Each structure stands twice: as structure tokens, then as C-alpha cells.
Amino acid sequence: MSRAAVEAYFSAINAERFAELAGVFxxxxxxxxxxxxxxxxxxxxxxxFAKLLAGYAEHDDRVTRWIEAGDAVVTEIDFTGRLRDGRPIVFSALDVFDLREGRIAKVATWYDTRDVRRQVLAS
Incomplete structure (x- = not known):
């Protein structure tokens, strides 16, 4: 059950279906x-999330690894996207989800902020 909520989260994030995203939180x-x-x-x-994703013309969080332990799910992610000006952006991330009663109660996201900032600010 816990993985289903996280799978729904990524499906909603990738498609920018925010009403569906609200349903998993x-x-x-x-x-x-x-x-x-x-x-x-x-x-x-x-x-x-609406504000964050508005900066991208396209984006995809692809989960490459799942770790499930009780009410926690950890995912390794390969993010690929294109900024509104057409520049590509690529990075890896780790998301830790805490679940309560089948819904996501907490998401902690870890990634190389310096590398992402460099990609976003490059001209």
C-alpha cells in the first residue's frame, strides 16, 4: 500500500496533475x-510544486531504485528536464517518504544543490 501512494505521487508530479497529488498527501x-x-x-x-515545476518546459522524475521499510519508502531518482528557455537540466536525487494511513505525511528530498544551481544559472 505504501508504494502505491509514492507511485501515484510520481505519476501526478510528472504529469502536473495537482488535484491527484493532493489526494496522496x-x-x-x-x-x-x-x-x-x-x-x-x-x-x-x-x-x-506548481511554482517549482512552472520553471520547466518538460520534466521527468524516473525512479531507478525503491527501498521499502514499514511506513517509509526511499527512492533514487534520475531527473531530466528542459527549462523554459530550452536548456537541459539533469540530476540525481534521493527522496525519503514517510507514510501514515496510506498517505504521504513527509517527503525529504536530497540532491546536489550546487550542481542544479549551476545548470539553472548557466547562460
Missing amino acids: ADDVEIRTVGAAPVVGRDAAIAH
Whole structure:
């Protein structure tokens, strides 16, 4: 059951179907991304992802590894995308999901922020 919520999360993120994304989050979901302030609450999380993904003309989070342990799921991800100006962006990430009653209660995302910043700011 826990993996199903995480699979639904990636499906919704990749297709930018935010109503579906809201359906997999607990009301008090917490989004933690390395180097950023936490985002707390379902509505805040949806707004966060909508704003974040608006910078991409295309994007895909491809899960390359799943680790499941009780109410936690860890995923290794290969992200590929293209910024609005057409430049490509590629990086690897690790997401840790904590689940409660079949919904995502917390997502912690880890990636090389320096490399991503370099790619985004390159001209």
C-alpha cells in the first residue's frame, strides 16, 4: 500500500496533475528539500510544486531504485528536464517518504544543490 501512494505521487508530479497529488498527501504533509525551508500542509505543498515545476518546459522524475521499510519508502531518482528557455537540466536525487494511513505525511528530498544551481544559472 505504501508504494502505491509514492507511485501515484510520481505519476501526478510528472504529469502536473495537482488535484491527484493532493489526494496522496496527508492534510499536514511536510515537504523538506535540502537547502530550503520546510513546506507544511497540503495546500502549501501543492502550491510549492506548481511554482517549482512552472520553471520547466518538460520534466521527468524516473525512479531507478525503491527501498521499502514499514511506513517509509526511499527512492533514487534520475531527473531530466528542459527549462523554459530550452536548456537541459539533469540530476540525481534521493527522496525519503514517510507514510501514515496510506498517505504521504513527509517527503525529504536530497540532491546536489550546487550542481542544479549551476545548470539553472548557466547562460
